[in-house]
Structures are given as structure tokens and as C-alpha cells.
Amino acid sequence: MEKRSFDTLIIGAGGGGLRAALQLAQAEARVAVVSKVFPTRSHTVAAQGGVNAALANVLPDNWHWHMFDTVKGSDYLGDQDAIEYMCRAAPRAVYELEHFGVPFSRLDTGKIYQRAFGGQSRDFGGDQAVRTCAAADRTGHAILHSLYQQNIRARTHFFDEYFAIELLQNQAGYFLGAVAMNIASGEPLLIEAKTTILATGGVGQLFRTNTNALVNTGDGMAMALRAGIPLQDMEFFQFHPTGVAGKGMLITEGARGEGGYLLNGDGERFMERYAPNAKDLASRDVVSRAIATEVREGRGVGANRDHVLLKLDHLGADIVSKRLPGIRDMVRTFLHIDPADTPIPVYPTAHYTMGGIPTDRHGQVVVPVQQGAEEPVPGLYAVGECACVSVHGANRLGGNSLLDILVFGRAAANHVIEHLKQQRYHQPIPADALEPALQRLARWNRQGKGESIAGLRAQLTKTMEDHCGVFRNEEVLQEGQNAVLALRERLREATIDDHSQVFNTARIEAMELENLMDVALATVSSALARRESRGAHSRIDYPERDDQQWLRHSLFNLDPMKMDYKPVRMQPLTVDSFPPKKRTY
Amino acid sequence: MNELARVRWKCRRGMLELDLLLGQFVGHGYHQLDPAQRAEFDRLLDYPDTVLLEWLLGRIRPTEREIVRLVDKIRAAAAP
CATH class of the missing domain: 1.20.58.100 (Fumarate reductase/succinate dehydrogenase flavoprotein-like, C-terminal domain)
Incomplete structure (x- = not known):
């Protein structure tokens, strides 16, 4: 088998992988990135929202308020040391992007524009904060392309259209790289590395209806599992109530905000039964569960009674065109119907994987050691949606996923750079590896x-x-x-x-x-x-919620199959802990 | 070289919308294209995802006539 050697192998070329690669390449490490599709076709490109950072360009803000919102949003399952680290690092992550060429939208003052997102507050749960930096509605695209260009300039080596097969490790549990396959030729390639960073993204393709690109099949998570690493908090998967049925594309909450409402197979406006006051504007999980319940109980729509309808036609073509143009284009293209005339078939759609490969805030993969505390796995790192740091805990806030990949992509690379100073040579790869x-x-x-x-x-x-x-x-x-x-x-x-x-x-x-x-x-x-x-x-x-028994992280082991648990890191780095409270908005 | 498989893999994109539209077209309309049109489709796939999305959702009309024709074919192949 052909062999290539690098200091660091990165599997996955989304924002997390490319941010780590850039940091390493700039530090003169020999870094290889393996990607099963061309790097700029990674799923980061689909992130429209933006990056949270307490820049205070629009309204007063600070990282400590951002931290509070993230801890609360996580339903107190997020690790508070990692969350503090991320929120403090956020402004720098944004300024670095600007330096790399990301064209952030601007305020009239010339400062970076920021928009308001759900779950963000000022003064620890007070009024709405304005914290999300965006490059129009294509922030993910801008970040991915800028990072890719910077990596080309820094001479990162790319293995485009290579599929990672399995990680390599020796008897002592040290990770030594991976075997990948060149998709074009079918030939395997042994990539030897002193350190390996997994950055393969989330796993939305687990669910029939999901918003993710087809590439999101959890390759890195599965390789880690098979290499004996547990996966953490995998039960936490973010769903949106209204995806296009059978296809998955998201229909924003704005559609219901404008006066759209849901109907079951009997033509009943069923949300009135589940949430008499908020009705169709009840929280995401309530609406999602109501739709699934209607379908389970046989009140769905369609030949298979497997979805419900989102009705917008009573709003009039004018409102639909003006306020919801993106939805109208999308529905016309995919369903050949006009939502201004015909209700849209919808079903809850899977969106974001909160769980993943357990890491510390340096991106090092960590596993429990016998009965004791967890320890880093030598030579293995994970960043981004495939990892569980855990900054999102039981639920991710909008604007925090791009931040996660930037901050921890960089942090992991910095840790690798220090590690490489000690690890001067490649370790031998045993034949049975x-x-x-x-x-x-x-x-x-x-x-x-x-x-x-x-x-x-x-x-x-x-x-x-x-x-x-x-x-x-x-x-x-x-x-x-x-x-x-x-x-x-x-x-x-x-x-x-x-x-x-x-x-x-x-x-x-x-x-x-x-x-x-x-x-x-x-x-x-x-x-x-x-x-x-x-x-x-x-x-x-x-x-x-049961904090007595369940304020702890789940760990799933594949072989032998069993559950294990570890405590949530409630102690931040420098500030007081935010103790669990009832989560209301 | 397995040309169809190469093109099909090139249709794996960063966005679900493009995966669906391009995948459906490769499964149905692509085999009706002549060699020149196939080369054109290959070139279309070199455009960034955000540009393809605007074109294929009908938000922006491409300027090149060949691209317009292809975009119309892909949109027509999008089965409800």
C-alpha cells in the first residue's frame, strides 16, 4: 500500500478542519486534509445564520452574558469551562476571519454588522442581545472559501475525493493516522501522522427527513466508535418542526410568524389542542411533537398519512412573495406548487448533532480510565459538529455552531503544535494496525x-x-x-x-x-x-428534567455495547458557576 | 473511466437542496444530453454551491445561454 507521512492528518474539510489546518500550516507543520468531496462543497457552506461574538457593535454586550445564554440554552448540560473559553475567544475568532478575507456585513459606522437571534440576552437573561455577525445570508460559504484559499496559500496538502476507511492505532492506544481510499482510482493510501484530527461534521442523514447534505453520514464518529472511543450525548439531536415532508429542507419559523398555521388530515388546526395560547407559535419541541403525534394517531395527510400541512394561502400572494420569498422559490422548485395557493406538506426535520466524540477544550479526545477521571487519547483530536466539547450540551443556540468550529479548530491546532515539539518522530505502525x-x-x-x-x-x-x-x-x-x-x-x-x-x-x-x-x-x-x-x-x-439523576453526560461504547456516564464540568475557568435553573424564555 | 459515476460524485454538494436537484437530474435527465451538453454540465458543477443554489431555485437567471438551458432542464427534472 502506498504510504505518505505528515505531522498531522485532518479528516474533513469543513470550517473546523480547515481552521485547524490553517493554524498548523502557518506554524510550519506538515498537514494533510482528507475530504471525500471537494473541500468547498463541505456542509459548512450551508450555514446562513452567522457567528456569535460579544463585540457590542450594536448594543452593549460582553462574553459573560454570551456564556450565560449558552449555558442556559444547553439546559445546563454544557461544560462550563469550555463554554467560558469559547465565549471569551469569540471576538478574536471573528477578527481573524475578517483578516482572512471574510466580507462581513457592515454597519454605517464601518463596524461589523450584528443581528439578533433567539436565545440571546443582555445582563444574564434580560432584554434581547444583538450578537450574531454575518456575511449577508452566506456566512458559512464566505468562511469556508476564505479558509480554503488561505490553506492553499499556506501549502496545506489536500487529498480531495479520498474517503477515510479506518483509523490506525498501536497496542499502547496511540493513534498513528488512517487508511483512506482514493475514490477516483479505488486505491488505498496509508497516511501516517503523529496526530490525527477528526472534523467530519454531523450526522443528519440518520433521519429520513433532515436538513443536512448527503455527505453528513457521521464517518468520523463511526471510525472513533470502532476504534474503541465512546460517543457522548448522542441522544441530543436538534429538530425543526417544519421541514418539507419527504425531502427535509427547512421552512423557517417566520412562515408561522407571518400567520401560517398547521392542518391535519381532517383539516383541523390541531395546534389549538396542544398549545391553546401560543398555538402554531409554541416552542419548537412542542410543535414538533404535536405533528409527530397527529401522524402517529392516524391524522396525517397524504396517501401514507405521513405528514401534515402548513397553510399560507390565506395570507395572499403579496405577503408570501414579499415576506417569504425564499420559501416560495424553494417550494415551487421542489414541489411544483405555489404556497400562495396550496398548503405545503411538512414534517419535523433533523438539523444538528449536539453529541459526538468526547473532547476537552483543547480538542483532545478524552475517555474515562477505569473508575478514575478521564484522560486524553494520545494522538487523537476532534473538532466541530463531530465532536462533543461540550459547548452545546442538550441544545445548541443559533450562531454558536460556526463559533464552535472556529474556536476549537484553532485551539486543537495550537495544542497539536505544542505536542509536535515533543513528538519529533513517527512511531512505527504495527502490521496488524x-x-x-x-x-x-x-x-x-x-x-x-x-x-x-x-x-x-x-x-x-x-x-x-x-x-x-x-x-x-x-x-x-x-x-x-x-x-x-x-x-x-x-x-x-x-x-x-x-x-x-x-x-x-x-x-x-x-x-x-x-x-x-x-x-x-x-x-x-x-x-x-x-x-x-x-x-x-x-x-x-x-x-x-431530573438534575438529581441526569445532570451527567452519556457515553455509548460500541464493543461491548454499553452505556457509561461522566459528570458535567460545572466549574468555569475564572468566573462563578451558573447553577441549573428552570429554563424558560 | 466510469464517467457517470465521476459526475454523480461531483453532484455531492454542501447543501441538501443541491444534492436533491443535481442527483435527480443525473438519475433521469443526464443520459439524454449529448457529449457537448455533458461537458457543459460538468463545467456547471465547478460553480460554487451558493451560485448554483440561486440559479437552480430560479432566483437569479444565469447570463450564459448554455447554462440557462441546463438550469431549465435540471429544474424541470425536479420531481414533486
Whole structure:
């Protein structure tokens, strides 16, 4: 097998991976970035909102208020040391981006424009704050392209259209790089590295209806799981109540804000039953659960009664065009209907993965050691949506995900740079370290008749939507876990027809499904185990938050399959802890 | 070289909207294109995601005639 050597291997070329790569390349480290698609087609490009930073350009603000909002938003499951670190580092992260060429929108004064977002307050829960910096409605795109250009200039080495197969580690548990496959040629490549950073993003593709790009299959999370690393807090998945049914694209809350409302299959305005006062403007989780309940109880719309309708036509074409132009374009393009005339089929859509690979605030992957405290895993880091630092806890605030990737991409790189000073040479790679990767590659060369990958994937995502979506109780989740375990067994017997080498995308899709299966098991198992409602994890059989028992992080281990727990880091770096309070807005 | 597979992988984008529109087109309309149009489609895929999104959602009309034709075909192939 061909071999290449680098100081640091980064898997994933979204904002987190590229921010880390840039910091390393500028420090003269030899850094390689592996990406299964061309880097500027990473999912960061879809982030429209912006980056939170207490710049106080519009209204008074400071990082401590931002920290309070983030802790409260996390429903007190976020680690307060990491949150303090992130909020303090935010202004610098934004100024650095400006320096890299991100064209932030401006105020008349020339300062960076900031907009108001939900969940942001002044003075620890007071009036609305104005904290989100944006480059029009394409902040993610601007960040990704600027970072990519800077990396090209800094001579980061890119392996474009390479798919990471498996991580490498030695007997002592030290991570040594990865085996990747050149998608164009089908050839495997051994990438040896003193440090490896996982930056593969979230896993929205677990659910049939989701807002994520197809690439978001949790590849890094699954590789970590198979390498013996647990996944943390996977039960926390952010859903939006209104996605286009069967497709997933988000329809902003603005549609209901303008007077749109939901109808079931009987033509009933059902939100009046679930939230007599707020009705269609009730909080996201209430609306999401109400839609899922209507469908479960047979009051859905359509041939399969599997969605409800969002009615906007009573608003008139004028209002729909003026106030909701983006929705009108999108619905016309995809559904060939005009929302000004015809209601839109909608269903809750999966959006953001709060959980992931457990790390400390330096991006080092950490695992519990026997009964004791956790320790860093030598040579392995994770940043961004694939990681769980944990700054988002049980629920992420808008504007904090881009901030997360920038701050912790940089922090991880700085830690790696210090580490590289001690780690001057590559450690030998034992022959058996390659075995898991080789087996995984060989497995899909198997001939014969088996179930199709597309069919199994459809069953998995439907199972996750029905059994681990917004409607959760013991029975539904237990059925879901059993179903995922059964599907995972069936995948072992599946085969693909195409055994060619060149651009064999069938093989990539098969390996992506293996990754989804492992992460699905982590997600449904963690949700089954957590018998409380907190943030995005809402159990109808345990509707209250239970700090006595559950103010702790979940850890799911794959082999052997078991749950483990660790305390939330309630102690910030320099300020007083924010103790848990009831979360009301 | 497996040309169709290469193009299909190039249709993996950073946004769900583009994945759906381009994926559907490669599955249905692409095989009807002549070699010159296929080369044009390949070139279309070199544009950034944000530009493709504006064109394919019909928000902005591309200036090049060849691109306009392709964009119309892709939009027509978007099955409800």
C-alpha cells in the first residue's frame, strides 16, 4: 500500500478542519486534509445564520452574558469551562476571519454588522442581545472559501475525493493516522501522522427527513466508535418542526410568524389542542411533537398519512412573495406548487448533532480510565459538529455552531503544535494496525446476492425517524433499538453489484451506511437510557428534567455495547458557576 | 473511466437542496444530453454551491445561454 507521512492528518474539510489546518500550516507543520468531496462543497457552506461574538457593535454586550445564554440554552448540560473559553475567544475568532478575507456585513459606522437571534440576552437573561455577525445570508460559504484559499496559500496538502476507511492505532492506544481510499482510482493510501484530527461534521442523514447534505453520514464518529472511543450525548439531536415532508429542507419559523398555521388530515388546526395560547407559535419541541403525534394517531395527510400541512394561502400572494420569498422559490422548485395557493406538506426535520466524540477544550479526545477521571487519547483530536466539547450540551443556540468550529479548530491546532515539539518522530505502525481497514475494504468485494444498500438505508432512516425522532418513550425507543440492531446484522450480509475500482460510488455508499448504522445505534441507545427530558431530548414518559439523576453526560461504547456516564464540568475557568435553573424564555 | 459515476460524485454538494436537484437530474435527465451538453454540465458543477443554489431555485437567471438551458432542464427534472 502506498504510504505518505505528515505531522498531522485532518479528516474533513469543513470550517473546523480547515481552521485547524490553517493554524498548523502557518506554524510550519506538515498537514494533510482528507475530504471525500471537494473541500468547498463541505456542509459548512450551508450555514446562513452567522457567528456569535460579544463585540457590542450594536448594543452593549460582553462574553459573560454570551456564556450565560449558552449555558442556559444547553439546559445546563454544557461544560462550563469550555463554554467560558469559547465565549471569551469569540471576538478574536471573528477578527481573524475578517483578516482572512471574510466580507462581513457592515454597519454605517464601518463596524461589523450584528443581528439578533433567539436565545440571546443582555445582563444574564434580560432584554434581547444583538450578537450574531454575518456575511449577508452566506456566512458559512464566505468562511469556508476564505479558509480554503488561505490553506492553499499556506501549502496545506489536500487529498480531495479520498474517503477515510479506518483509523490506525498501536497496542499502547496511540493513534498513528488512517487508511483512506482514493475514490477516483479505488486505491488505498496509508497516511501516517503523529496526530490525527477528526472534523467530519454531523450526522443528519440518520433521519429520513433532515436538513443536512448527503455527505453528513457521521464517518468520523463511526471510525472513533470502532476504534474503541465512546460517543457522548448522542441522544441530543436538534429538530425543526417544519421541514418539507419527504425531502427535509427547512421552512423557517417566520412562515408561522407571518400567520401560517398547521392542518391535519381532517383539516383541523390541531395546534389549538396542544398549545391553546401560543398555538402554531409554541416552542419548537412542542410543535414538533404535536405533528409527530397527529401522524402517529392516524391524522396525517397524504396517501401514507405521513405528514401534515402548513397553510399560507390565506395570507395572499403579496405577503408570501414579499415576506417569504425564499420559501416560495424553494417550494415551487421542489414541489411544483405555489404556497400562495396550496398548503405545503411538512414534517419535523433533523438539523444538528449536539453529541459526538468526547473532547476537552483543547480538542483532545478524552475517555474515562477505569473508575478514575478521564484522560486524553494520545494522538487523537476532534473538532466541530463531530465532536462533543461540550459547548452545546442538550441544545445548541443559533450562531454558536460556526463559533464552535472556529474556536476549537484553532485551539486543537495550537495544542497539536505544542505536542509536535515533543513528538519529533513517527512511531512505527504495527502490521496488524492495518487489519481493520483492509478487512473493511475487502468486505465489499464479496460476490453474491444480498439486500441492497439503498433499501437498508431507507429502512434505517425511517426507523430512526419513527423511533428516535421527536416522539420518544420507553416502548418506542426499545423497538427502535431492536430494529437498528436487526438492520445492522442484515447489513453484514448485504452485497453490492459493482466491484470496479474507478469511482465506485456504490462501495462508498455501502461504507457510509456502515457508519450510519453504528452512529444510529449510539443515538437510539443513548436516548433509550436517558429517562428524563432535557433540551432537545424530550421523553413523553419522563417529561421533567431530573438534575438529581441526569445532570451527567452519556457515553455509548460500541464493543461491548454499553452505556457509561461522566459528570458535567460545572466549574468555569475564572468566573462563578451558573447553577441549573428552570429554563424558560 | 466510469464517467457517470465521476459526475454523480461531483453532484455531492454542501447543501441538501443541491444534492436533491443535481442527483435527480443525473438519475433521469443526464443520459439524454449529448457529449457537448455533458461537458457543459460538468463545467456547471465547478460553480460554487451558493451560485448554483440561486440559479437552480430560479432566483437569479444565469447570463450564459448554455447554462440557462441546463438550469431549465435540471429544474424541470425536479420531481414533486
